[in-house]
Amino acid sequence: MLKIFQMCSSRAWGGMEMQVVHLAVQLEGRGHEVVVLCFPGSPIFKASRGRGLECMAIALDSYFQPPLTFQLGRFLRRRKFDILHCHYSKDLWHLIPATECTGGGSVILSKGVGPGKRKNDPLHSWLYMHVDCLIAKSEYLHHRIIEAYPIDPKRVVTLNNGVDLNVFDPESQNRDRVRNELSVQEEELLVGIVGRITPAKGHMEFLKAASNVRKQFPCSKFLIVGGSSSDESWYEEKIKRLAVELGLGETVVFTGHREDIPTLLSALDLFALTSYTEAFPNVLIEAMAMKKACVATRAGGVLDVVEDGTCVSLVPPGDARALSEALVCLLGDEEKRKALGRAARRRVEKKFNLHHMIAALEELYLHIRNGERLDGGRSHVLAE
Numbered sequence: 001m002l003k004i005f006q007m008c009s010s011r012a013w014g015g016m017e018m019q020v021v022h023l024a025v026q027l028e029g030r031g032h033e034v035v036v037l038c039f040p041g042s043p044i045f046k047a048s049r050g051r052g053l054e055c056m057a058i059a060l061d062s063y064f065q066p067p068l069t070f071q072l073g074r075f076l077r078r079r080k081f082d083i084l085h086c087h088y089s090k091d092l093w094h095l096i097p098a099t100e101c102t103g104g105g106s107v108i109l110s111k112g113v114g115p116g117k118r119k120n121d122p123l124h125s126w127l128y129m130h131v132d133c134l135i136a137k138s139e140y141l142h143h144r145i146i147e148a149y150p151i152d153p154k155r156v157v158t159l160n161n162g163v164d165l166n167v168f169d170p171e172s173q174n175r176d177r178v179r180n181e182l183s184v185q186e187e188e189l190l191v192g193i194v195g196r197i198t199p200a201k202g203h204m205e206f207l208k209a210a211s212n213v214r215k216q217f218p219c220s221k222f223l224i225v226g227g228s229s230s231d232e233s234w235y236e237e238k239i240k241r242l243a244v245e246l247g248l249g250e251t252v253v254f255t256g257h258r259e260d261i262p263t264l265l266s267a268l269d270l271f272a273l274t275s276y277t278e279a280f281p282n283v284l285i286e287a288m289a290m291k292k293a294c295v296a297t298r299a300g301g302v303l304d305v306v307e308d309g310t311c312v313s314l315v316p317p318g319d320a321r322a323l324s325e326a327l328v329c330l331l332g333d334e335e336k337r338k339a340l341g342r343a344a345r346r347r348v349e350k351k352f353n354l355h356h357m358i359a360a361l362e363e364l365y366l367h368i369r370n371g372e373r374l375d376g377g378r379s380h381v382l383a384e
């Protein structure tokens with residue numbers, strides 16, 4: 001059994017934050033002792049408590065808070081963790097000084113977003129000198145991290161996220177019920193996008209493509225799942241205005257934030273990922289697990305999921321015309337949609353099974369706890 005500290009002070013609720021809770025639940029289920037550090041009252045705090053996880057809540061909201069760093073160090077000294085897994089790089093500014101004072105635990109940092117600029121200044125060099133392993137969520141991100149961060153490349157490994165195939169199981173969902181809830185008729189074709197409403201996710205291209213699709217498939221409807229963060233509510237309003245301006249009206253359904261993603265995915269005939277860039281597209285592998293035919297942009301970590309069109313149709317980012325052409329092609333061919341959906345599910349079962357990912361992470365933890373040398377690259381547990 002390992003004593004594992006999962007740390008993420010983010011107050012948002014997206015892929016990174018959800019992953020912290022999923023990992024903690026899975027690791028505890030495998031017999032490890034897990035504690036989650038999070039911001040008081042944050043979605044991570046509420047979700048962790050709701051799943052019976054032990055939480056430590058500290059209001060880390062800046063880079064320099066000596067009293068809170070001292071409080072963290074005192075807690076780490078008392079609990080003596082084997083692994084200190086940080087998911088929010090900002091938290092390193094507290095975690096590293098705290099561990100330097102206590103001398104306990106190996107530090108792992110997960111990176112799910114790319115660096116904005118190079119981090120080779122003396123302070124970052126000192127910080128990353130004390131990181132025992134940096135986990136990149138995709139090969140795309142792996143290369144960017146090595147270029148931008150002052151860390152030995154041998155201490156950077158790629159470990160893709162996984163999906164729980166028992167939760168994302170197409171056979172367990174009532175497709176007709178959720179389509180009735182969304183006022184989608186049996187003969188109508190439903191195309192959906194899932195994700196936070198933010199400029200980088202390509203909602204504008206999705207709506208422009210939807211306008212073109214409607215000209216060829218008048219019976220089509222479009223589902224936009226997700227909401228915006230408080231500081232980007234202006235963009236959500238802009239997207240809703242664009243839907244009206246394009247004459248889409250009631251053919252576009254905005255659901256806002258939803259937790260029942262497997263249920264909503266089951267209602268779709270076709271899924272679209274329209275991001276300009278993606279470190280690793282969790283929602284894409286979720287849609288694939290639900291046997292959905294998918295159209296996705298060739299954006300960063302998408303190519304970790306699929307390198308060609310064998311199970312996902314790929315289009316250039318930011319190209320509404322190419323997106324609409326791909327959607328039209330699949331909407332007009334039900335058998336091809338079914339074939340792509342079956343191939344997508346097989347791909348996820350082979351490469352992105354959550355239980356395989358947890359086993360790989362567990363093995364990585366043991367290597368690091370035991371002081372064994374890392375050789376960088378991809379975790380061999382998930383290698384093809």
